Amino acid sequence: MIIVMHKAATQSQVNHVVARVQQMGCQAFCSQGIEATVIGINNHQHQLNQTVIENLPGVARLMPVSKPYKLASRDFHPADTLISIGDLTIGGNQLTVIGGPCAVEDREQILTTAHAVKAAGAHILRGGAYKPRSSPYAFQGLGEAGLELLALAREETGLPIITEVLDPETVPLVRAYADILQIGARNMQNYSLLHAVGESQHPVLLKRSMMATVEEFLMAAEYILSHGNHQVILCERGIRTYETATRNTFDINAIPVLKEHTHLPVFADPSHATGKRSLVAAIAKAAVAAGADGLAIEVHPQPDAALADGAQSLTPPQFSDLMQQVRRLAVVMQKEIMAPSDSCEPGTF
Amino acid sequence: MIIVMHKAATQSQVNHVVARVQQMGCQAFCSQGIEATVIGINNHQHQLNQTVIENLPGVARLMPVSKPYKLASRDFHPADTLISIGDLTIGGNQLTVIGGPCAVEDREQILTTAHAVKAAGAHILRGGAYKPRSSPYAFQGLGEAGLELLALAREETGLPIITEVLDPETVPLVRAYADILQIGARNMQNYSLLHAVGESQHPVLLKRSMMATVEEFLMAAEYILSHGNHQVILCERGIRTYETATRNTFDINAIPVLKEHTHLPVFADPSHATGKRSLVAAIAKAAVAAGADGLAIEVHPQPDAALADGAQSLTPPQFSDLMQQVRRLAVVMQKEIMAPSDSCEPGTF
């Protein structure tokens, strides 16, 4: 932390600031320049009350030096975090693809999709049982019946499953079924939920809020990590901007930025990022080329009849075609992508 | 709902769309123009699966005609909603002021502030017992001990109290203490929580998310209203934009827009809207001049020592000075503002 004093601050104001900083148990390092006096602070134990300091006479402003997150930072953990789900490894030089519908609708829909995405080479099956919807009048998901159908699809295909959890109370139930818990974008700063999945000690995929900065995204991951759960996958899914040509603006910059700052695997969701089927393949490939560790893609056997997000879902043939392109790209990017045949056998979960 | 067909759509594609719309139980009204054929739809019972329609051959796009919210709309309920808290009325021609600290810190802090804001003419006392913080390492609030201190402050001053609730489980506890439940900006789309406060049948102040559109804000209110709880106050507190000169960008336009579209009372929070003490009074006055029904203002006896949001908190004398300006403004705006002496007596809650 650095304190910048006003140009016109007196020596006695500087001395007073230094004294207050020391009272709070921090060390102060004073540097008197021509433009302004600057005071460096050692604030390792977070004892500094910034508001007090900001409002002392003569203080112009405070500027942070260290990052506010620790456990999520590469400074703390330089090597890539690897997450194991059965035989599958996420992170490092692996490229992992999640496929499946926005929402589990019925037995036939989820089983058809599960077999299709497995055949195309996906590694994980997605599907929502609890759906956050902006209208109280819209389809809210099948609930536990949806979880049971996902478990059935895993049994039939051997694909691990990921599904969203909406509130702390439901965490134990969803954890009992799912291999990975998903935190949706709207819940990225639902701290009670982050606390609960942190304590679950279960793999978590955390989606970036459409309004969060990269730093806030990492702080949300820090909430989970701070409860001892280190199996966190980050997922960029587009942010809200003034542009209305697409559902969201995919923040492709965030992928290399996150890879620089954190050891956690970074996935991309080109379906929500664009909201439009015809754009999904281009953005999926862009994400891989930018260094993403994985993709989450919406696939539906009949997008026209989907209860949610049909406009952005690929058909199984479109998904299969994309998987072939992604495999060619993985070679150029020096990433390994587990082949369909290597994939987890039925019944291993 | 209106369906716009592609310029090159064939007559048989148009016929197919009309047939599918009718299969879904809706009526279709076809209009063949030169630029494009347009099909109007009667979708009163929400039977239309928009995704199916959007993806039929020949369809260019769908355009909504009606608003997606009903209960929150002035179309449904033209007169202003009035909310009664003891002797206090919120909404209509009343101007209501909430004052108090960001967080309840200790007995002396909250009692001092409560007496000060009451003396200055505030009508409601605010104070957080459960704090949503972006860092897991920051002060998270006193919890139930904070609720008890708020109740004590109400007993001493007669001011009704408002405090934030963070998750569905805590709603019954907070409801037992607070006169108004606050939903914070980060939880505006936490549907489990909206459901729980909807069922509480207790007055709710809903803050706009920093990324929500006005329509999404009204849809969040609709979630609460749809559970039969009609005592909802909306609060604009600034949105996230590219501008970094202030903590948020206060969306002053939203105030007259909301007053046009909804019958619910509309408050403003100039403290979070600016993040800076020296700007609070200007924005508070602007909100009243734009037609706000109330203000929520952070006040702290020693902002320099505040555990949260000190930089944006007014001192009691600053708050008292602002209240005098607000009272003069209320006259010009033809609003009534309950005088300090009229205010709720000790023990009446």
Added chain:
Amino acid sequence: MIIVMHKAATQSQVNHVVARVQQMGCQAFCSQGIEATVIGINNHQHQLNQTVIENLPGVARLMPVSKPYKLASRDFHPADTLISIGDLTIGGNQLTVIGGPCAVEDREQILTTAHAVKAAGAHILRGGAYKPRSSPYAFQGLGEAGLELLALAREETGLPIITEVLDPETVPLVRAYADILQIGARNMQNYSLLHAVGESQHPVLLKRSMMATVEEFLMAAEYILSHGNHQVILCERGIRTYETATRNTFDINAIPVLKEHTHLPVFADPSHATGKRSLVAAIAKAAVAAGADGLAIEVHPQPDAALADGAQSLTPPQFSDLMQQVRRLAVVMQKEIMAPSDSCEPGTF
């Protein structure tokens, strides 16, 4: 300017940075903290090449201490700038209102509007002769014929006139007719144009770009001021955000922020800020309550038939009604607003 070194920077890296800074003719002040070493720089003559420094080994980042603008700053010129246009004074405790159509369309339209806004109490007449339009196929303004009609309206009513200038070549022509040159939002960073109006030594109203930060807005003003033209009025007209309920998001915070940082008069344009007639009065009043020195409001005798911006133009009776409200508000805000009868006589310009 402050240089923050990496945590792991060596002493020889620190020494190298200090040596480079001194080679550039600046003084360096070194402070070795526990978290990081910090080097303060005196960069009065702008000799420091920041990019060089940023990329030296061991440098984490640079942080500015001073503001990048000088002439526009209250540090440089603490008292409010007053601008005289004939008998009219802009700035200080004066509240000034500009009224008129978006575009000059014909003789009758501009004369009718001029008489109407004068009767209602406006101080300055606006009207575009050169219109920047996003489509090459839209009405581009009457050009010099429009300027002549504006001059005729001034002759008839005595109101000074303001009109937009689009490129450096047209500055002398527009200057010959107009009392105030307007720089539109899209040209806020058209540096050739800023240079030209700077050299014109004529009063300028500079509109904030819909994407500019407050700091960039002040830097654009600095361009004009740096050519010796100190008669600059700033005008906030709304910024671009994700919100689509209104044409722009009026940044009301910018008004008190600008008043803190600069001595130049600050106006507000509630017509462009909202894009909707029914919202204009609320935002006009909010701007005055927030401390604006003036308003620019679109008025058209028949908004339904306007060639541009009809949807946001007030009718003369609506404008007259708003002026009465603004006058009552001016009293509360302790601003003087020149009465219609005091206003500049015909022929004095």
Added chain:
Amino acid sequence: MIIVMHKAATQSQVNHVVARVQQMGCQAFCSQGIEATVIGINNHQHQLNQTVIENLPGVARLMPVSKPYKLASRDFHPADTLISIGDLTIGGNQLTVIGGPCAVEDREQILTTAHAVKAAGAHILRGGAYKPRSSPYAFQGLGEAGLELLALAREETGLPIITEVLDPETVPLVRAYADILQIGARNMQNYSLLHAVGESQHPVLLKRSMMATVEEFLMAAEYILSHGNHQVILCERGIRTYETATRNTFDINAIPVLKEHTHLPVFADPSHATGKRSLVAAIAKAAVAAGADGLAIEVHPQPDAALADGAQSLTPPQFSDLMQQVRRLAVVMQKEIMAPSDSCEPGTF
């Protein structure tokens, strides 16, 4: 164009709207639904005064059906536009790379860079002679001396040159030196300048404004095309959002969106998109994977000493390494990338 009437609009209001539309020379097609009456309009000759219609009694709102641009649209010109610069072809299945410094600084800097980018395989040399700078106190470029140095670099390397033009007056001079005229992001809506480069009949690279929608970007291109100049290259360079981790947010979605809507070549500028050297390669590759027709990359022999944009400039070895990765990626994307040896010979321009 579609007119949506209010739910409560009377038949005589509908008839009145139809009559006014017909008076304006357009055809009206009326459709009476249950939710609302909708009127379709044929507005081929742009005779419709939308503001008049919007304000007629009973009208709820207008909704456009056709795109506002014509010449830039794939509807008008389905095949990709190819632009020839000497032996070089831009667009179609060609991948083209522009490399060079932000600003031309001196003879040695530009010649060194030109030889380096040519050796690495770049096809075009960039360098600014006229620089738009947000501060009036910053380096503004060498002017015509810079153009002469660029021409010298072309003579020595055979690389065509691109450079920015800032105002209409300078277009003839810059056109006399440059193979491609660049319009910078801040000037994307400088209509006088668009007009001038349109009339120049010279190839133009148009950068997207940091605040422009995709539609506004295409409208700006339409301005140039409407003056008969069809040699326009679009360049996405990042938009302004709330995110501060990078200089801009690169709108990767815009690449496939533009490729769908327009026949013009689409380039990407990963240097401005990120503002940070370490992110440039990831975003360059992402742009190619998303379908970009070209890249514009800042290269400087000594970024640490650059007069502008040093922090985002690659060194020649970094650029050479990126070119190798881009060539491998081009194979996967089925794009041809002209080999260094094929490149335009010295003296051919």
